[in-house]
Amino acid sequence: MTAAKSLLAADAHTRRRNAAEARFRAYGLAAVLVGIGALVLLLTTILGNGAGAFRQTYITIPVTLNADRLDPAGNRDPAEMAAVTTFGYAPMLAQALQQHLQVQGVAMDGIGPRDLMAIISQEAPAQTRAMVLANPDLLGQTLELEMLAGGRIDGYFKGRVTLETAERDANVSPAQLVLAQAMADAGMIETRFNWAFLTNPDASGQRPEAAGLGVAILGSLYMMLVVLVLALPIGVAAAIYLEEFAPKNRLTDVIEVNISNLAAVPSIVFGILGLAIFINFVGLPQSAPIVGGLVLTLMTLPTIIIATRAALGAVPPSIRSAALGLGASKMQSVFHHALPLAAPGILTGTIIGLAQALGETAPLLLIGMVAFVREFPAAPPEGLFDPTSALPVQVFNWTQRSDPAFVERAAGATIVLLVFLISMNLIAVLLRRRFERRW
Amino acid sequence: MNMMQDAKAAAMENALKISARGVDVFYGDTHAIKGVDVEIADKMVTAFIGPSGCGKSTFLRCLNRMNDTIDICRVTGQIQLDGEDIYEARVDPVQLRAKVGMVFQKPNPFPKSIYDNVAYGPRIHGLARDKAELDGIVEKSLRRAALWEEAKDRLNEPGTGLSGGQQQRLCIARAIATGPEVLLMDEPCSALDPIATAQVEQLIDELSSRFCVVIVTHSMAQASRVSQKTAFFHLGELVEFDDTDRIFTNPSDQRTESYITGRIG
Amino acid sequence: MENQSHILRAFDRDLESIQAKIMKMGGLVEAAIAQAATALETQDADLAQAVRAGDKAIDALEHQVNEDAARILALRQPIAGDLRTVLTVFHLSGSLERMGDYAKNIAKRTGVLMAMAPINGSAKSLRRMARQVELMLKDALDAYIQRDADLAADVRARDLEVDQMYSALFREYLTFMMEDPRNITACMHLHFIAKNIERMGDHVTTIAEEVIYLVDGAYPDDDREKGDQTTQGGANGG
Secondary structure (H helix, E strand, O other), X not given: OOOOOOOOOOOHHHHHHHHHHHHHHHHHHHHHHHHHHHHHHHHHHHHHHHHHHHEEEEEEEXXXXXXXXXXXXOOOOHHXXXXXXXXXXXXXHHHHHHHHHHHHOOOOOOOOXXXXXXXXXXXXXXXXXXXXXXXXXHOOOEEEEEEEEOHHHHHHHHOOOOHHHHHHOOOOOHHHHHHHHXXXXXXOEEEEEOOHHHHOOOOOOOOHHHOOOHHHHHHHHHHHHHHHHHHHHHHHHHHHHHHHHOOOOHHHHHHHHHHHHHHHOOHHXXXXXXXXXXXXHXXXXXXXXXXXXXXXXXXXXXXXXXXXXXXXXXOOHHHHHHHHHOOOOHHHHHHHHHHHHXXXXXXXXXXXXXXXXXXXXXXXXXXXXXXXXXXXXXXXXXXXXXXXXXHHHHHHHHHOOOOHHHHHHHHHHHHHHHHHHHHHHHHHHHHHHHHOOOO | OXXXXXXXXXXXXXXXXXXXXXXXXXXXXXXXXXXXXXXXXXXXXXXXXXXXXXXXXXHHHHOOOHHXXXXXXXXXXXXXXXXXXXXXXXXXXXXXXXXXXXXXXXXXXXXXXXXXXXXXXXXXHOOOOOHHHHHHHHHHHHHHOOOHHHHOOOOOOEHHHOOHHHHHHXXXXXXXXOOOOXXXXXXXXXXXXXXXXXXXXXXXXXXXXXXXXXXEOOOHHHHHHHOOEEEEEXXXXXXXXXXXXXXXXOOOOHHHHHHHOOOOO | OOOOOOXXXXXXXXXHHHHHHHHHHHHHHHHXXXXXXXXXXXXXXXXXXXXXXXXXXXXXXXXXXXXXXXXXXXXXXXXXXXXXHHHHHHHXXXXXXXXXXXXXXXXXXXXXXXXXXXXXXXXXHHHHHHHHHHHHHHHHHHHHHHOOHHHHHHHHHHHHHHHHHHXXXXXXXXXXXXXXXXXXXXXXXXXXXXXXXXXXXXXXXXXXXXXXXXXXXXXXXXXXXXXXXXXOOOOOOO
């Protein structure tokens, strides 16, 4: 007869099991740490590279808007003043800078007039011209104008460009950097937060300092609008039909399997589809948000259908039975009871689907949204047919350009994209928490 | 003894409400209900008893055509409500279910306010012309369900916030709000504690003077407490159908005796 | 009816237990009747004393049986056949206990009678009557344990003979008392003994009717046949 075992003495079997479980927990923790580590690495890299895009260097000097040069006809007519191109404005700005430097007593050793102009961004004359044409009454006045600094000057103040690299750089000389520093000390140059990054349209390869996400953000917004307006009703209606009304036979089984498969199709295939059907067959304009929106709708439909079906399936059958028992028709029980209860789940699924669609790049490349677009699209619905860009595509675009300042811009755009994605997912989580019901 | 005999005599005089003839129910290939004939009288409580899987709930669901919602279920035979065959093609199950209400095993109030729960049926059937009339229907139903005193100050609170027994009474109020003539109850007390059960049984007693009540129960004690007539189902057949006091003191069929004394089940 | 056991076997054990106690009680009462009749016939004082002492056991059993039956009602909530089983046990224990009391009374009177002059032939008739009742009881208990309604009906019919025997003895004792007033005391006791035996027969009939109720679910409709003519006609009973 074996002696009774005391509860206070741990037996070998239990100890082995506890050890195995502790090891497993350690493995799990390690896996989590690896994941978190990768995430932290990713975020710090992006933030480190892209933070600079949100600050911009500006030169502030008094500029006299010479009426004779800018308005030869003298009648303040913008149509006629438009004849004066940026080539007329640029020397004026260079002169103003020179004068101001002299007044401030900043030394200009080894700097010629052309070098001086290079300190100011090439975009500045265009911006000044646009300002004058918009408001001809400014002519003749002396204003404190804030102008973008040149790309390399901007880089210098952000630490990307140094005196050593300037030696080898064709676009900037050390002397210019020295002058820029002196200007900064005199208070004419400052680096501050760059709202224009979010509002400006894209800029050409030589002017990274003027490049902005304005068009891309609008383009993405228009596409999300198209997706929302199309995918949500179609997806929800399809899901309701499949879940509630379709007879359970082989055909519906086949449809179900194929919807799940659609969710797994590589996104570039949708791009090919969009190119072939919407652009070639239907003849919609290339690079337009309507095409991008339609392609992304096709991609988001399976997500919304699956999420809606899951949400409808989670409604307890007892509620439906109760409704039917009271004499509600099938349709009434779905619309009065199942759908309101499934709404949080549908909403969450839609927002997550939209967030995924926001970040899709491959299909948009194929339908031509990779073009360089400077003009803002009009308001919808006409604006849906104007060419635009999209956020993830813009990132791709900028990484292709040679100027290193665009790398910073690309990282900055990535940050903007991440912010949108995270906030959309957060909204989804909050909405789910807020509307979650307990049966 | 005289009281019981008087009640018995009265029960036998009640009008016929539901009449079933040769009812068979198939779930796919499974023969679930086999040739059931039964006559259910109005203004009293009829209980269906029997072991699990004997078909009593299935038969109950035939009476309001809830089995229609199950694809593989097939019902043959004739079931008449007030002389009209409810399985005839012209009959809309939706209309039938306004006349024949149902209360389920687990209390299932809608996740809406108490008022909206009770008002749902009248709303979808268009029974009230205006808000005042609807208010009246809601109050009358809650009173009849013995819930008005407890609920009148909380009409806008969610129905799911009530206790189990109150929720079931809410479901009963909801069912009687459409003004049905028959009330079907599928094990209404099995999810409730003894006090709540007693309250619902008292309610059934009160309702039986107004409605034809058919209750499925797996508790023979409950059947003996609330019903005037009892039907014993076994393996899909209706074995015996008689006055409740007769079934529980001296049943005719050996199978009935074996079941109610706890020898089979 | 008990062709199947309850799913809850403790219920079966409880029912078997009280029925076994009833049979035990029945056995004790049968023995008491036989012994009391023998004691009367053989004038055995010790036997009579044993019968009187033995009644305690019967009373104790009746209390036990009633308590057990009440317990079964409360804890098992029997219905239909099971309920009739328990209800008949109450009745049976009551009837058997009364019969035991009658047997004790017979034994007591036997003790008194032994001090007096014997009346010829009286003991023999009483012995015959007691034997009849004893056999009826045995058959009634058999009918009970075997659930035999026909045997119970037969027992019920045999009570007629017991009643007739009592009527005959009643007339005989009247005659003796009228012949010789010195016999009155003895004859009174003998008469009470005969009455006790006749009452015992009625109780056995009640037991038989309970058995019929147990088996058929209803008491027999027809009235018992009454062979007791002592309450009919004039006071002389002739």
